Amino acid sequence: MVARIAGRDEKALAELYDLVAPRLLGLIQRILPERREAEEVLERVFVRLWKEAPELDRHQVGASVWMTLAARSAALERLRALRGAAAGSAPALVLPSRAWLPRRHEARGLDERQALLKKVLRQLPKEQLAALELAFFGGWSEAELAAKLRQPAGKVRAELRAGMRFLRHRLRAVLGTWAASL
Amino acid sequence: MGCQSLDDIYELYLLGVLSAEESAEVSAHVRRGCPYCLDRLRESAQVVSLVALNTLPAPPSARHKAALLERVKRPKGAH
Numbered sequence: 001m002v003a004r005i006a007g008r009d010e011k012a013l014a015e016l017y018d019l020v021a022p023r024l025l026g027l028i029q030r031i032l033p034e035r036r037e038a039e040e041v042l043e044r045v046f047v048r049l050w051k052e053a054p055e056l057d058r059h060q061v062g063a064s065v066w067m068t069l070a071a072r073s074a075a076l077e078r079l080r081a082l083r084g085a086a087a088g089s090a091p092a093l094v095l096p097s098r099a100w101l102p103r104r105h106e107a108r109g110l111d112e113r114q115a116l117l118k119k120v121l122r123q124l125p126k127e128q129l130a131a132l133e134l135a136f137f138g139g140w141s142e143a144e145l146a147a148k149l150r151q152p153a154g155k156v157r158a159e160l161r162a163g164m165r166f167l168r169h170r171l172r173a174v175l176g177t178w179a180a181s182l
Numbered sequence: 183m184g185c186q187s188l189d190d191i192y193e194l195y196l197l198g199v200l201s202a203e204e205s206a207e208v209s210a211h212v213r214r215g216c217p218y219c220l221d222r223l224r225e226s227a228q229v230v231s232l233v234a235l236n237t238l239p240a241p242p243s244a245r246h247k248a249a250l251l252e253r254v255k256r257p258k259g260a261h
Contacts, residue, residue, distance in 0.1 A: 107228075
């Protein structure tokens with residue numbers, strides 16, 4: 001799909017939109033509940049994909065994870081602009097290349113097992129899920145999370161690490177990459 | 183900072199919860215481009231993206247898609 005979009009195929013962009021736009025808008029609205037703001041951010045994400053598709057294609061990046069992270073990042077950026085200091089202030093990441101983004105086959109594995117992975121997410125202990133969601137959808141830094149959750153920073157970090165470790169191990173099991181990663 | 187000591191940090195780095203100093207330290211490490219770190223970062227991006235699964239889909243309005251497609255058709259600089 002990214003290859004077709006990189007080739008300026010508008011039909012491919014429309015097909016991808018039908019597949020992922022509702023999921024992405026749901027994610028953006030968790031961060032920016034106001035519909036008009038959220039739709040503007042969604043449009044920005046697709047326009048960015050359209051512009052960057054040739055480079056993403058060169059690195060064989062899969063669309064879904066890239067779009068999820070781009071949507072989150074764009075929504076948090078807008079939230080910060082709207083609320084100023086009241087919004088989460090975790091630093092924006094500037095990575096030097098696309099080499100850290102999941103490849104097509106990795107993103108495909110994730111897409112194909114989405115229902116199972118949703119169940120995995122629900123298996124997370126409540127405190128860990130709460131901390132992860134506050135960080136993901138609120139964009140708060142660790143120090144800000146500690147203040148919001150009224151917990152010591154060390155405990156917040158421990159919850160976040162444990163939650164991510166749980167998800168990582170389950171993901172390896174679900175994707176069958178456990179042995180390969182050892 | 184050794185690569186393996188970052189094992190539990192990559193996800194927090196991509197999530198953006200580290201302090202600016204810690205984040206800069208990991209960025210400097212990542213820029214070395216070692217295959218182990220890049221593999222773990224690719225995996226971490228997938229792990230972090232899982233958190234987004236806990237949302238309900240929200241279909242965009244009917245005119246949204248048409249407006250988007252119209253926008254990408256316009257040549258650069260056109261209004």
